[in-house]
Amino acid sequence: MKRLLVLIGPTGVGKTDLSLTIAEKLQTEIISADSRQMYADLKIGTAAPTIEQLARVKHHFVGNLQLTDYYSAARYEEDVMLRLEELFLRHDQVVLTGGSMMYVDAVCKGIDDIPTVDAETRSFLLRRYESEGLEPLCAELKLLDPEYYRVVDLKNSKRVLHALEICYMTGKTYTSFRTRQQKKRPFDILKIGLSREREELYARINHRVDLMMADGLLEEARKVYPYKHLNSLNTVGYKELFRYLDGEWELDFAVEKIKQNSRIYSRKQMTWFKRDETINWFHPSQDSEVLNLIGLPL
RNA sequence: GGUACCCUGGCCGAGUGGCUAGGCAACGGUCUGCAAAACCGUCUACAGCAGUUCGAAUCUGCUGGGUACCU
Numbered sequence: 376m377k378r379l380l381v382l383i384g385p386t387g388v389g390k391t392d393l394s395l396t397i398a399e400k401l402q403t404e405i406i407s408a409d410s411r412q413m414y415a416d417l418k419i420g421t422a423a424p425t426i427e428q429l430a431r432v433k434h435h436f437v438g439n440l441q442l443t444d445y446y447s448a449a450r451y452e453e454d455v456m457l458r459l460e461e462l463f464l465r466h467d468q469v470v471l472t473g474g475s476m477m478y479v480d481a482v483c484k485g486i487d488d489i490p491t492v493d494a495e496t497r498s499f500l501l502r503r504y505e506s507e508g509l510e511p512l513c514a515e516l517k518l519l520d521p522e523y524y525r526v527v528d529l530k531n532s533k534r535v536l537h538a539l540e541i542c543y544m545t546g547k548t549y550t551s552f553r554t555r556q557q558k559k560r561p562f563d564i565l566k567i568g569l570s571r572e573r574e575e576l577y578a579r580i581n582h583r584v585d586l587m588m589a590d591g592l593l594e595e596a597r598k599v600y601p602y603k604h605l606n607s608l609n610t611v612g613y614k615e616l617f618r619y620l621d622g623e624w625e626l627d628f629a630v631e632k633i634k635q636n637s638r639i640y641s642r643k644q645m646t647w648f649k650r651d652e653t654i655n656w657f658h659p660s661q662d663s664e665v666l667n668l669i670g671l672p673l
Numbered sequence: 674g675g676u677a678c679c680c681u682g683g684c685c686g687a688g689u690g691g692c693u694a695g696g697c698a699a700c701g702g703u704c705u706g707c708a709a710a711a712c713c714g715u716c717u718a719c720a721g722c723a724g725u726u727c728g729a730a731u732c733u734g735c736u737g738g739g740u741a742c743c744u
Contacts, residue, residue: 386709411709421709447706477708486705497707528703531712541706555705606707614709635698640709646702 377463377562380669382472383408383479383648384569385641387580389659391424393569394472396662398432400671403466406435406455408473408482410448411610413440416599419592420612422583435462442599442607449489452481463562468669476647483566485558489549492540500536500543512539520548567665568654576641581634587612588630596620611636 382394398405407413412423415438424434435458440446455471462469471482480486504512509532516535517524519542527534538549545552571579596616602608603617612633619629648654657665663673 409709410707445707448708449706452706475708477705477710481705484705489706491706528712531704533707533711534704537706553705606710609707609710611709636709639698642700643702643709647704647708 377466378468379459379482379560379562379564380468380470381408381479381483381564381566382470382569383474383566383654385576385644385648386422386474386637387583387641388569388571388576389579390472390474390569391422391428393659393662393665394470395428395432397666397669397671398470400666401466401468401470401669403469404433404435404462406458406462406469406471407437408451408471408475408478409437410446410451410475410478411607412437412473413446414438414442414607415440416442417595417607417610417613419587419590419595420610422587440607442602442605444607447491448475448477448481449486449491451478452486455482459562474644476644483560483564485556485560487552487554487556489541489552490545492537492544496540496544500540504532504536509535512536515539516542520550522550523548523553564653565669566651566654567668568648568651568656569659570645570656571658577638580637580641584612584630584634584637587633592616593619593626611640 380397382390382397384390394405407424409421409423411417411421413436414421417423418438423437428434429437436451436454459469471479473479500512509530512532512535513524513529516527516539520538523538527538529535541547541549541552570576592612593616596613597620599608599613600617600620603613608614608617615624615629615632615636618624618632619626624632655668666673
């Protein structure tokens with residue numbers, strides 16, 4: 376049986392280093408599970424693997440998207456499953472690492488097969504939401520898919536809108552697509568979670584933001600500024616610098632906000648990962664124990 | 674030294690006698706299609722003291738701190 380090694384943890388915990396070590400020892404390749412490192416133009420702010428690191432181990436799904444590309448967890452699942460098929464021809468084990476919780480789950484547990492919403496339906500409902508607000512749309516959902524209406528978070532526009540998009544586009548209820556069944560995978564999965572004491576993690580995050588700024592994050596942000604309204608740029612590290620470039624914030628303040636939002640993000644990641652009972656948790660300094668768990672000689 | 678104004682929770686900020694503003698942060702949580710997204714919950718403060726009043730963050734006095742102007 377082939378095996379997928381899933382290395383997860385909050386941003387800044389030190390996943391990259393360990394993933395490289397493991398992949399080198401196994402002489403295998405790495406699949407990134409980071410929704411923002413996939414954009415070619417967001418290298419510094421997403422702490423994407425460096426050229427040297429990419430030279431050490433072959434990576435997949437890093438820098439493979441344009442900012443204007445539509446992408447989603449479902450597409451990621453599809454793309455990764457195809458790629459894994461190829462990789463498992465050559466390797467017994469493959470490493471998947473990243474902090475995008477839903478992307479990881481999409482690969483490990485699967486995601487329902489729901490049609491991708493076309494651009495017209497999407498913008499039609501978005502416009503209605505912007506002009507009418509959420510209430511009328513909730514009322515509509517109650518009629519079109521009463522079952523989902525009962526369980527959705529009615530204040531979360533993203534969820535309500537998506538359900539309506541599916542109803543409109545397919546003529547069926549969103550519920551009918553929502554089986555929420557875990558998919559069986561033709562390979563084993565071993566999850567390794569990295570965590571640190573909060574103080575320690577926060578200090579690393581703060582420091583890393585300073586390094587990013589020294590590395591030219593502001594320049595990178597300036598280059599993509601014309602695309603700032605795209606979802607791909609609703610990203611920590613960029614959205615704050617846009618406020619600076621717009622003259623709303625002082626640079627120092629924007630940098631503090633980047634640190635703060637990164638810390639908040641790391642906490643959300645931990646909240647998500649916490650309830651996954653299948654994760655084997657380690658401190659990054661316990662790398663030999665991780666290798667032992669994988670079954671690698673030290 | 675004098676005059677005026679100000680002092681609200683970690684921060685910002687509304688509130689002129691009874692009805693726990695709100696926002697941000699912090700902390701906890703939700704999560705199956707833009708997820709580094711979106712959303713939810715918790716956090717009862719009015720500088721201190723004394724008084725007026727049935728009742729004071731809101732009125733009065735004193736003390737402390739701050740700001741502005743005057744001599």
